[in-house]
Amino acid sequence: MQPVIIGTAGAGYAARLHGNGYRNVSGIPFRLKTVCDLNTELAEKVRKDFGYESITDDYDSMLADPEINVIDIVTPPFLHIPMAVKALRAGKHVICEKPLTGYFGRYGDDFGIESVTADVGTTTKSLNDYEHRHISARPEDVEDYAAVTVTFADGTKCLTIASDTVLGGTKNYIEVYANDTALTCNITPTDILNTYFLDEDGLEDVYISEMLPSKLGWNKAFVSDEIIRGYANELKDFLEAAAYDREAVSGFDVAYETTTICFQHARLIFLNN
Numbered sequence: 001m002q003p004v005i006i007g008t009a010g011a012g013y014a015a016r017l018h019g020n021g022y023r024n025v026s027g028i029p030f031r032l033k034t035v036c037d038l039n040t041e042l043a044e045k046v047r048k049d050f051g052y053e054s055i056t057d058d059y060d061s062m063l064a065d066p067e068i069n070v071i072d073i074v075t076p077p078f079l080h081i082p083m084a085v086k087a088l089r090a091g092k093h094v095i096c097e098k099p100l101t102g103y104f105g106r107y108g109d110d111f112g113i114e115s116v117t118a119d120v121g122t123t124t125k126s127l128n129d130y131e132h133r134h135i136s137a138r139p140e141d142v143e144d145y146a147a148v149t150v151t152f153a154d155g156t157k158c159l160t161i162a163s164d165t166v167l168g169g170t171k172n173y174i175e176v177y178a179n180d181t182a183l184t185c186n187i188t189p190t191d192i193l194n195t196y197f198l199d200e201d202g203l204e205d206v207y208i209s210e211m212l213p214s215k216l217g218w219n220k221a222f223v224s225d226e227i228i229r230g231y232a233n234e235l236k237d238f239l240e241a242a243a244y245d246r247e248a249v250s251g252f253d254v255a256y257e258t259t260t261i262c263f264q265h266a267r268l269i270f271l272n273n
Contacts, residue, residue, distance in 0.1 A: 007070070018226075021235045024227060026236075030239055032052045032053070033054065036055070036057065036062045069093060071084075114151040115151045116148065119146070123145045123165055169220075188209070188229065200216065210222065210225075
């Protein structure tokens, strides 16, 4: 089996999640060859921390490398489409998340969509500069809040709430209420490790959790974040797909269905306005 050779576009927070995810991949020979970012200092830090062979600030040169057969895109979302299209046209396999998303069901499930309704808005418009000082979200052409209800073909429903104005660090959870069970999954933060600090002396380079500006007081630390949030299994599956020439479990069909739902939601908002 020939090794899967990876070029990563982006050297920010997501590159570190994926880097830790690759550390947990076994059974598939692979090389982390190149990390690409306009900020070469960030790229060099990622290279050093995760064992990439080289860095570049030129995406086209990375695509032109005949050894690289997988492009892992972890740039800001507005760059995903043009970068993914360019990589595909260069004959590369592509890993891309958000707005394309992972799949949490069983392979081959049929999840027809009956309808999508949404309520969105910019909830921070009424804040003055002083009131806004703790909230980093300053949307220009998008909203900072959304509540979306998806009705599936069998009549079951899913309510998704998303907001850029939640303080206290990243919060991701899934609740399932069925006819004979109830499930609650705290993806982030978890209760694996709780920390309490009176000051931040010696903690300058210690990572506690995503989007948490202060480490003082009680906090829920992210432990094995790349495993709990699914990156390790996602990357292992994708590398196996590339190595064995099979479809990834979270492949194009799921991405297409997800994007279709998002566009239905956007179209409803446009028509209602």
